[in-house]
Structure formats: structure tokens, C-alpha cells
Amino acid sequence: MxxxxxxxxxxxRTPGASSQTLQAAQAATQAAQEPSLDEQIxxxxxxxxxxxxxxxxxxxxxxxxxxxxxxxYGRQVxxxxxxxxxxxxxxxxxxSGAPYRLGPGELAKRLGxxxxxxxxxxxxxxxxxxxxxxxxxxxxxRVIVELTDEGRTKWLxxxxxxxxxxxxxxxxxxxxxxxxxxxxxxxxxxxxxxxxPDAGGRLAGLD
Numbered sequence: 779m780x781x782x783x784x785x786x787x788x789x790x791r792t793p794g795a796s797s798q799t800l801q802a803a804q805a806a807t808q809a810a811q812e813p814s815l816d817e818q819i820x821x822x823x824x825x826x827x828x829x830x831x832x833x834x835x836x837x838x839x840x841x842x843x844x845x846x847x848x849x850x851y852g853r854q855v856x857x858x859x860x861x862x863x864x865x866x867x868x869x870x871x872x873x874s875g876a877p878y879r880l881g882p883g884e885l886a887k888r889l890g891x892x893x894x895x896x897x898x899x900x901x902x903x904x905x906x907x908x909x910x911x912x913x914x915x916x917x918x919x920r921v922i923v924e925l926t927d928e929g930r931t932k933w934l935x936x937x938x939x940x941x942x943x944x945x946x947x948x949x950x951x952x953x954x955x956x957x958x959x960x961x962x963x964x965x966x967x968x969x970x971x972x973x974x975p976d977a978g979g980r981l982a983g984l985d
Contacts (some may be wrong), residue, residue: 779851779869779940815839830884847947854939857933864903868933871909878925882911885923982985 815838819831828983855865870888871878880888886896901925903909908929914920925933948956970977 815842837885848849853942855936857939858935860906860932860936861907863899864906865936866910868925868929868936869898869901871923872930872933874897878930881924882921882923903929905939923943923960 788946807888815835815881818838819829819834822834823829823831852862860868866889867885870885871880874880880917882896882900883893884899885891886893890898891899900909900911910924910926912922914922951959
């Protein structure tokens with residue numbers, strides 16, 4: 779499961795069932811109104827004659843795929859009763875390795891959040907039993923945030939749901955095609971990482 783963007787402001791709760799139904803209806807309406815890639819590229823070429831249609835088809839398809847995948851992942855974590863913001867914290871703690879513990883400052887740095895925003899998020903997640911927050915026994919000034927069994931269970935459930943979705947997404951590609959696609963996407967990723975080395979985090983003014 780790739781990174782999923784936080785809601786605007788990073789701290790909004792996952793919408794309720796009725797809100798999710800409304801959002802799904804709005805998304806369906808938007809999808810119906812969205813032009814096909816060929817229509818979009820033809821319109822772009824009409825207005826910008828220097829456009830390379832082959833390049834535009836690749837980047838536009840990637841953009842649409844990314845947007846729809848993020849919607850799918852957001853719905854999955856919502857079904858588990860957590861938000862994208864909470865998922866990012868769970869993921870970061872898991873990636874830190876056992877015993878899945880980090881200080882609030884390190885969490886904030888890895889997630890691109892202010893200390894105040896990180897504190898608010900930890901408060902909420904501790905109240906939900908997803909993490910604990912205690913003083914470091916070796917340094918009482920330092921606070922440690924640790925993943926709970928409940929938090930790890932939520933993470934594992936989200937990963938199982940995401941894995942099933944991703945397998946279905948790639949079902950029409952052979953093993954060789956998947957390997958080739960992965961290598962090509964990594965080449966694109968390395969190119970953009972070189973050109974935009976600061977774009978991995980959340981940039982001010984882009985939320």
C-alpha cells in the first residue's frame with residue numbers, strides 16, 4: 779500500500795457512512811463528466827501545439843490512476859474506522875521496526891508535520907488505543923510513542939485489503955510485464971527525485 783495523502787489540514791476525521799455514500803456519488807458523477815484521455819489530449823493539443831501526445835498520455839494516465847487508487851485506499855481505511863492521517867502514523871511506526879517506537883519529534887519529521895499537529899494526532903490515536911505515549915525510562919524528559927496490538931492489527935488489516943485490491947488491479951499483467959512496469963516506474967521516480975529532491979514531503983502552500 780503506497781503513501782496516502784492526508785485530508786486537507788491533515789487532521790480531519792474519516793467521514794461517516796452517509797458522507798462516504800455522498801462522496802462516492804459525487805465521484806461517480808465527476809468520472810462520468812471527465813473526458814477520456816484521448817479527448818483530453820486532443821483538447822490540450824488544440825490549445826498548446828507543442829504538446830507531445832505520447833508523453834501526455836503517459837503522465838495523464840499515471841495521474842488518473844494515482845487519484846483513483848488513493849480514493850480506493852481511503853475507502854479501505856475508512857472501513858477500518860481510521861483516517862488516512864492515522865494510517866500514516868501506523869505505517870511510520872511499523873517501518874521503524876520492532877518494537878515500533880519513535881519519539882514525537884521523529885514522527886513529525888518523517889511525516890512532514892509541525893510538532894503541534896503531531897501532538898494532536900498522537901492524542902487522538904492514544905485515545906483510540908492505536909498507540910501509547912509514555913516517558914522513556916532511560917530519559918524521563920523524552921516521550922516515546924509506541925504501536926499497540928490494536929494499532930498493528932489495524933495496519934495488518936489495511937495491508938490485507940490493499941494487497942487484494944492491488945492484485946486485482948494488476949491481474950491482466952503477466953509476471954514479466956509486472957516486473958518490466960515496475961522497473962520503468964522506478965526509472966521515472968528516480969528522474970523526478972533527482973529533479974525535485976524536496977518533493978518527497980509535504981510542501982508548504984501545496985496542501
